[in-house]
Amino acid sequence: MKAIITVVGQDQVGIVAQVATKLAELQINIIDISQTLMDRSFTMMLSGEWDDQKLSFADAQTALETLGRTAGLTIRIQRQAVFDAIQKL
Numbered sequence: 001m002k003a004i005i006t007v008v009g010q011d012q013v014g015i016v017a018q019v020a021t022k023l024a025e026l027q028i029n030i031i032d033i034s035q036t037l038m039d040r041s042f043t044m045m046l047s048g049e050w051d052d053q054k055l056s057f058a059d060a061q062t063a064l065e066t067l068g069r070t071a072g073l074t075i076r077i078q079r080q081a082v083f084d085a086i087q088k089l
Contacts, residue, residue, distance in 0.1 A: 001049065001050055001051075001052035001055075001057060001060075001079070002031075002047065002048070002049045002079070002080035002081075003028075003047075003048050003049075003057070003060070003077050003078060003079055003080055003083075004045065004046070004047055004048075004077070004078055004080060004083040005019075005023075005045070005046050005047075005048055005064065005075065005076070005077045006043070006044070006045050006074075006075070006076045006077075007019055007035075007042070007043070007044040007045075007046075007068070007073055007074070007075050008041070008042070008043050008044075008073065008074045009041075009042055009068075009071070009072055009073035009074060010040055010041065010042065010072065011037055011040045011041065011042040012042075012071075012072070015042055015044070015071070015073065016035065016044065018067065018071055019044065019046075019064075019067070019075070022063060022064065022067045023048060026050065026055055026060055026063055027050055027051070027054060027055060028048040028049070028050040028055070028060065029048060029049050029050065030046055030047070030048055031046075031047040031048060031049050032046060032047040033045075033046040033047075034046070042073075047080070057077075057079065060077060061077050064077055
């Protein structure tokens with residue numbers, strides 16, 4: 001499974017580390033990552049890949065949304081195929 005993950009929130013120490021740690025726990029490999037900081041707003045977009053026989057998309061989504069609530073961030077995930085289709089519109 002390939003997915004696009006976005007992270008948005010107020011800048012704070014350790015955002016990248018928290019997200020990367022959760023992804024490692026879930027066995028989601030980071031394929032590409034980009035992050036930026038504008039004023040005090042943090043935005044990160046990354047491409048991840050994992051074995052969907054071991055982790056369902058729904059379970060990955062729940063885990064990342066839970067991390068987002070805990071860390072005060074908005075974390076969204078969408079399937080790469082859906083993201084690609086939207087970009088073609």
